Amino acid sequence: MANGNINARTLHELYQQLGLSTDSLQKESGFTIHYLEDTFKNLPFRSEPFRPNYFSFLFIKSAFGHYTIDDQRFEVTSNTVYFTNPGNYRIFEWEQLEHTCLITFGEGFLKEYVHDDVYRDFSFLLSEVVSPRVLTQHQFDQVEELCTQIHKEYKGDALYKNKIIGALVIALLLKIKEYFFQDYNPIYEGNRSSQIVKNFKLNLERHFRDLISGKINTQLRVQDYADLQSLHVNYLSSVISNKTGKPISSWIADKTITEAKVMLQDEALSIKEVAFRLGFLETPHFSNYFKKHTSISPADYRKQYFNSLS
Template sequence: MARNLVVKDLPELYETMGLPVEPLDASSGLTIHFLQQTFTEFPFKSVPFRPNYFSFLFIREAFGKYTIDDQSFDVQPGTVYFTNPGNYRVFEWYGINDTCLITFNEAYLKENVHEDVYRDFSFLLTETVEPRVLSGEQFAVVQQLYQQIHSEYRGNSPYKNRIIGSLMVALLLKIKEYFFQDYNPIYEGNRSSQIVKTFKRNLEQHFRDLVNGKVEMPLRVQDYADLQFLHVNYLSNVISSKTGKSVSAWIADKTVAEAKVMLQNPGLTVKGIAIRLGFLEAPHFSNYFKKHTSQSPAEYRRLHVG
């Protein structure tokens, strides 16, 4: 049961572990903070959890251990970790002097970086990436970027998210340069891992086609199984066991993420968005969106479109 604790954002995880959440505002879909301000007593071991968000961990000076699925890695100075939604993980800290953590969800990426973000940054769909120890010069480059992001995050610029989005593009490009020139995922040969990776790519491609009007109806769980020539129960079991989320939950999260992006476009009506996402009636879409976000599409648009 503990392996299936899915947390929607970092404040929820910290609340679960009794840690302070004051410096964190996850309302935009992004958080950034320095861990030495949160963790003051060592050693510290987290609860086992599965995040529903991406994260970058920039370890300038800290020591500990990080477990992702069945792989454990020692935390050491100069290390950068990238992890994405779904993986089971546990972290242990023995000491932290200077470490920065950035978390963000898919909706944030698509709203503030690029709506087709996976085209340029396909590594975001990768299941497990081995941490990389950067050279001093490389770490200094990413340090400058995450410090700028932190400064903007703490500021009040009316263009805050657009500025952070641009800085995130630069950071993602540097991660791509430093990590993925000779990219070789840990689990590349693992059958279950390949199924997860292919499912995520099929999900992303189908929603691209859906919002661009190339197809009219959303795929069902059975359809995603058929795309990989798998029995629907087998696909469901693999996705649930590897990511802690059902296929239906992945589809729902993707639907909501795409809806949030389109609601930021004042030129699209709620009815038009509903049709693009495959809903036969706008009220059905509105109820669906409210069920998953606690806001109606109109309320979301009013709060996020100036």
């Protein structure tokens, strides 16, 4: 498997690096929806290899091309749904585009506007590689209607815009779950490396859920995550880095910051309480950690967030 040449944290960054128009994308919420035929005017088009840091759903009503996810190459067909999660190496190739909708979102958007325990109900979001799924015409019509509603809200300026989009995304995820993932368990899919990555993601999610709920008050180290799978710490680190393109320490840091931001948006929680719930013994340590990874202090982040709502 090749290594990704582009590391894009958002779709906006990816399109900029590929020299594509970003006019249809909004940057602020961590969510995007647009129709590819409005962006890819000059076909055929083949992207550079890249590793995004976002989830994506691709709803293909009418198009032809190929999509590479890790070392698997799939042919694009009509009435097809593609799903990919953060970290997968991928390439897309378009020969024809008539009606294709792409939705992307980061974990922060899921936590803030969908559900703070989103992986409990939608465990398929943790999957490494999911083969494209073909919908019946009735199923695709249902999904297309939701995409149309989401796109309308995305382009609008409603007072509770992101909350409305979040509610519609829940409906969309429930439809996808109903059609494809009723009995899905990410642990049992894929090869050994994929299982290790999925186990790590599940363990990471469970650990932070326990931290935030107060069941525990100590952060896990990389060694602890290795012990949970009876693996040598160097082997776990190597698998995570090679499969996702991101060191295990970055996964832990990103998760910590995501959860911190969500809690900082709750005025009832003091910064000291946020630090404690995330396993930091000292508030200054948490503040330094947060500023290291975001370039602003928790207090400034909180101030900016509430100023943006006024």
